[in-house]
Amino acid sequence: MSAQSGGSILRQPMSVWATAFAAVVAFMGIGLVDPILPSIAQGLHAGPSQVSLLFTSYFLVTAVAMLVTGWVSSRIGGKRTLLLGLALVVVFAALAGTSGSVGELIGFRAGWGLGNALFVATALAVIVGAASGGAESAIILYEAALGLGISMGPLVGAALGDWNWRAPFFGTASLMAVGFVLIATLLRTTPTPAVKIRLGDPLRALAHGGLSTTAFTAFFYNFAFFTILAFTPFILGMSPYGIGAVFFGWGACVALASVFGAPALQRRLGSVKVLHLSLGVLAALQVGIALSGHAGIVVFVILSGIPIGLNNTVFTEAAMEVSDAPRPVASAGYNFVRWMGGALAPFIATKLGEDVAPALPYVLGALCCLAGMAVLYGRRHHMRSLERVDADHAFRDAPVAA
Known part of the structure; x- marks a missing residue:
């Protein structure tokens, strides 16, 4: 990313910053429960594999809902879709804080996942459409919000969860309500697209070799990703503050690598090589x-x-650029497959660690990374269009001769 484009990231309309703030809070919800997973298990008299279903229900509903987000937003507009998603998150996050059993909590997390899908999928399109500096800068801004949210989530979860495991859920509902007000007041009403997205469009988009290769590579990557996120709190043997500190450090690395590392490595190596490197x-x-x-x-x-x-930054850019499908459609199809990996990993990994051996989930996660690399290599001819995109970015970022 050039200095010029780097400057443009900070000069954005207030509507973009309002959407980015709400995106930070939305992504906080992913890591929010990490420090309090042992506390939830103790408070609700549940085992680790039962508590891991908080992730499974959340991401399973998120994955399926991705198939309808474009259909909804193309009919009611981006702003209304964002507000609908935020409203659902506020309601279900608050309800999660009132849960009397692990089953209730799992169900409320599923509703939370529906709201999050509507918001997250639309937020990327809104930021890309409203941000200055082009799609590349907008995606980096979006990934910065993701990294900041993921890093702050464990700290917020630890601070509130050390008091009571229910408090982080009420805290998230309150912050999302603030995001709702900001977007309602600062984001102008977006017109509905002239061409309506059909329900089957995201699945049809996956017929493109490049998009399906990106999506299924990301499926294996997400399995490895959420193995770390969902199972590690149970083997750390630390207080909520200790777990929160570990995952804050982890999230800070996510944010820095997303914003600074990924663009630099893409310019030097190209997107596909960066994916191979990071998966390895x-x-x-x-x-x-x-x-x-x-x-x-x-x-x-x-x-x-x-x-x-x-991976987060490069996969997102690849999904948006590798096919000729409209970006909302390509993003929906890609995220449907990708989040399925996030839905399967928590329960499978935790069950293996609980019943067989604590090291086994990470061995499986490593094998999934290798499987993703195998998919990427075996179908490399489908990714050639990314080479042209990388070359175009390198040309635009090159210094102009005097």
Whole structure:
């Protein structure tokens, strides 16, 4: 990213900053429960695999809902879709705080996932449409919101969860209500698109070789990603503050790698090579977690944020650029497949760690990274269009001769 484009990221309309703030809070919801997973298990008399269903229900509904987000937003407009998503998150996050059983909490997290899908999928399109500096800068801004939200979520969860495990849910509902007010007042009403998106369009978009390759590689990547996020709190043996500190460090690495590392490496290596590199590093770090003692686990978990941050930015850009489908359609199809990995990993990984061996989830996560690399290599001819996109970015970022 050039200095010029870097400056444009900070000069944005207030509507973009309002949407970005709400996106930070939305992504906080992913890591919010991490520090309090052991506390939730204790408070609701549930086992680790039962509590892991908080992630599974959330991401399963998010994945399926991705198929309808474009259909909804193309009929009621982007602003109304954002507000609908935020309203659902406020309601279900607050209800989650009132749960009397793990089953109720799982159900309310599913409703939360529906609202999050409507908001997150539309927020990217709104930021891309309203931000100055072009799509590349807008995606980096979006990924910065993702990284900041993921890093702040564990801290907020730890601070509130140390008082009571219900408090983080009420805190999220309150912050999302603030985001609702900001978007309602600062974002101008967006017109409904002239061409309506059909329900089957995201699945049809996956027929494109480049988009399906990106999506299924991201499926395996997300499985590895959420293995770390969902199971690690149970083996750290730390207080909510300790778990929150570990995942804050992890989230900070995600944010820095997303915003600064990914653009620099893309210019130097190209998108596909960056994906191979980051998947390989993530696999090695997962093996490190599997073979380490407590101190090693902490170090390797924090460092895993670096390849995860690289992957998040490059995968998002690849999904938006690799096919000729409209961006909302391509994003919906890609995210449907991608979040399925996030839905399956928490329960499978936690069950393996609970019933077989604590190291096994990370071995499986490393194998998933290698599987993603195999998909990417075996279908590399479908990714050639990204080489042209990378070349165009490099040309635009090159210094102009005097």
